[in-house]
Amino acid sequence: MFTDVVGFSALSQQNEALALELLDEHFHLLRPLIPREKVFEWLGKAYEERDGWMRIVTEFPLFDEIRQEPEYIDLLKKVGLSD
Numbered sequence: 001m002f003t004d005v006v007g008f009s010a011l012s013q014q015n016e017a018l019a020l021e022l023l024d025e026h027f028h029l030l031r032p033l034i035p036r037e038k039v040f041e042w043l044g045k046a047y048e049e050r051d052g053w054m055r056i057v058t059e060f061p062l063f064d065e066i067r068q069e070p071e072y073i074d075l076l077k078k079v080g081l082s083d
Helices: 005-014 018-034 036-048 053-057 061-065 070-079
Strands: none
Touching: 005 018, 005 053, 018 061, 036 053, 036 061, 053 070, 061 070
16 A cells, blocks of 8 residues: 555556555545544645645545535635536
């Protein structure tokens, strides 16, 4: 399993389906460890720091349960990933 953008990018170039499968597994393992109230705090910080992961935030299964939240929708608009 990879723990960084470089590892994910490298694996994606070799085998995108496997990279996405591992990403999904990674987030299913982490989800129980992440307090829900911290999610928006961390997303906001990632946005402020212009973290590269923000470009693919819409693909993370980790955020499935908050996709309808106003804070999430507003963040997507800031990043330019929503109308």
